[in-house]
Amino acid sequence: MDKLSEIIKSPIWWVTVVIAGVAINIASAYLKITFDKSFFSIASWWRNRSVKRKEEFEKSVQRLSDDSHELMYACSDANNQLILAVVFILLGSTSSILGNFRDLDIFWNTLGSFCIFYGIILLLKQGNMDKMISTSLERRRQDVENANNNPTKN
Numbered sequence: 001m002d003k004l005s006e007i008i009k010s011p012i013w014w015v016t017v018v019i020a021g022v023a024i025n026i027a028s029a030y031l032k033i034t035f036d037k038s039f040f041s042i043a044s045w046w047r048n049r050s051v052k053r054k055e056e057f058e059k060s061v062q063r064l065s066d067d068s069h070e071l072m073y074a075c076s077d078a079n080n081q082l083i084l085a086v087v088f089i090l091l092g093s094t095s096s097i098l099g100n101f102r103d104l105d106i107f108w109n110t111l112g113s114f115c116i117f118y119g120i121i122l123l124l125k126q127g128n129m130d131k132m133i134s135t136s137l138e139r140r141r142q143d144v145e146n147a148n149n150n151p152t153k154n
Contacts, residue, residue, distance in 0.1 A: 057132065060132050061132055061135045061136045061139065062136075062139075064132060064133065064136035065136040065139045065140050065143070071133065071136060071137070071140075074129065074132065074133055074136075075133060077129065078126055078129040078130055078133060081122050081125060081126040081129065082122075082123075082126050084119075084122055085119045085120075085122035085123040085126060086119070087119075088115045088116070088118050088119030088122065089115070089116055089119035089120070089123075091112075091115045091119075092111070092112040092113065092114070092115030092116035092117075092118075092119060093112065093116065094112070095108045095109070095111045095112035095115060096108065096109055096112030096113070096116075097112075098112075099111075099112060
C-alpha cells in the first residue's frame, strides 16, 4: 500500500495520466467520425434490405393471390415443411434421450441437437410461408367481397 501511495505522489505518474487523458480525448474524436460512418452505412444497408424484403414479400403475396394453383402449391409446401419440422424435432428429442441411456452419448446428443436445430429452422421458415399464405387468402377474400358488393354492369 505504501508503494502505491508513493507512485501516486510522484509527478511522473500525474504527467502520464494527463498525457493518457489527452490521447484518449483526441483518439475518441477521430473514432467518433469512423463509428458514425460505420453505423450510417449499416443502417442504410439494413433499411435497403428491409425495403427489398418487403417488396419481395408483396410480390409473392400478389402472385399467390392471383393464381389459385400457386396458392395450392404454397399450402402443400407449408404443410410439408411443418411435417418435416415436427419429424426432425421428434427425431432430435429421441436421439437426445437415447444419448442419455447409451455410452455413445456424445454422438446421440450431437445428432439430437442438430435435428432439433434444423426442425426449429424449418418451423421459422414455415411461419413466414404461413404469413404469405394468410395474407394472400385475406386479399382474395377482400377481392371477392368487393366484387359482391360492387357488381359491374355489362
